[in-house]
Amino acid sequence: MFNLEQLAAFVAAVESGSFSAAARRLGKSQSSVSIGVNNLELDLGVTLFDRSTKYPTLTVQGERLYEQTKVVLRQADRLQSYAKGVINGVEDTIKIGIDPLVPFSVIDTALEKVAQVYPYIQVQIVKLFGDELNNAILDESVQLGLHLSAQAVPVNLEFAVIANIEWVCICSPDSEFADKETVYNEDLINFRQIVCSSMLENNAVKSIALLSQEVWQAEDQDDVIRLVEQGLGWAYAPKSMALEKEATGSLIVFSPEFKCEELYYSCDLIWKASAHYGPALQFILQQLTAK
The missing domain is CATH 3.40.190.290 (D-Maltodextrin-Binding Protein; domain 2)
Known part of the structure; x- marks a missing residue:
């Protein structure tokens, strides 16, 4: 059965133009790349490259499998990244409550950055205001809140004007x-x-x-x-x-x-003082309070 190393060798050979260039790209010997691609062809029962010319070129079947192989490798990367995030304590989901009076532009840059750093986290945005927002943070159904400064923040909540x-x-x-x-x-x-x-x-x-x-x-x-x-x-x-x-x-x-x-x-960012936040929430807090 083929493995991810064989698939990576195949994609590198296609994108680099030769087995020797693919070997340099992967930091491996040319023979290991050639063997990997040969074994992949044997496992699949399909000829991926036409080797009759100086540089190997994709067969028709190879072209189709190249696109599918890239999808498989991307999914494997997602799986590895997610597993690494779990090991590091990265949250699965973050829920943010935003007062309807707060324009989304206040938080959009921070969300773009968290999507880059933690691409597999899920973010939920809900519209809440007043005591409803405060209570949602206190019972931890929402982790962060943004609202217009109105009155004293409840004792158990932290805040920062952002x-x-x-x-x-x-x-x-x-x-x-x-x-x-x-x-x-x-x-x-x-x-x-x-x-x-x-x-x-x-x-x-x-x-x-x-x-x-x-x-x-x-x-x-x-x-x-x-x-x-x-x-x-x-x-x-x-x-x-x-x-x-x-x-x-x-x-x-x-x-x-x-x-x-x-x-x-003023727009306040509010969060529960005693809550334990994982890396992604800490990252968002840092981004929003950096000013």
């Missing part, structure tokens, strides 16, 4: 506010406002959350933005999210009369 999120006012390009240099407070009060529900629960932002006499609510900030894009009202939104939409022409960032300076709110 970002300052700027908020802006948005409307659709068809809104009567779109072409105005300044939108007066009276106009905002008389025009429908779209609000993310968690804004009304957050002590830090609820003081500015409601201005209009007519309000629609959505559970997620992405849904708020979608309703604004449809021209159904104006809203507050994280500037990073608003600028992405403004670049596509689906939203306008406007200046309200009441805004005398930029509006920022």
Whole structure:
């Protein structure tokens, strides 16, 4: 029965162009590579290379088996990497709770890096806020949480301020506010406002959350933005999210009369003080708190 060394010799010979080059690539003798490929052909009962020319070339069957062999070797690498991760205590799954008010851009770079360093870990993102998020971390159904700073963090939780999120006012390009240099407070009060529900629960932002006499609510900030894009009202939104939409022409960032300076709110990363975290969670914590 063929083995992984034979498969690796076969792939190296194809990609290097010769058995001697494959041997240098693998750090083995040319004879061991040749024997490995010959034995693979015997085990499979298929001729992989046409050896009638100076340099061996793949047969039709060899070309098909080359692609399949690469898949097998990748799967073997995945198996070995996963087993190594288990030995080193790497978590199978990480669950992160994110307040709907926190833009995903706060965490996306850290997740990209953890995917590179720990490619076989599973990450789950859930939207939670307020006491629901705190309780999920305390009972360890969620390992990390991100929310806007609102009040004292519970005694059993650790926290770190990881970002300052700027908020802006948005409307659709068809809104009567779109072409105005300044939108007066009276106009905002008389025009429908779209609000993310968690804004009304957050002590830090609820003081500015409601201005209009007519309000629609959505559970997620992405849904708020979608309703604004449809021209159904104006809203507050994280500037990073608003600028992405403004670049596509689906939203306008406007200046309200009441805004005398930029509006920022801190984003906290929270986690359970007594929890034991494996390498991947420690890596994410390090990435998010590095600033």
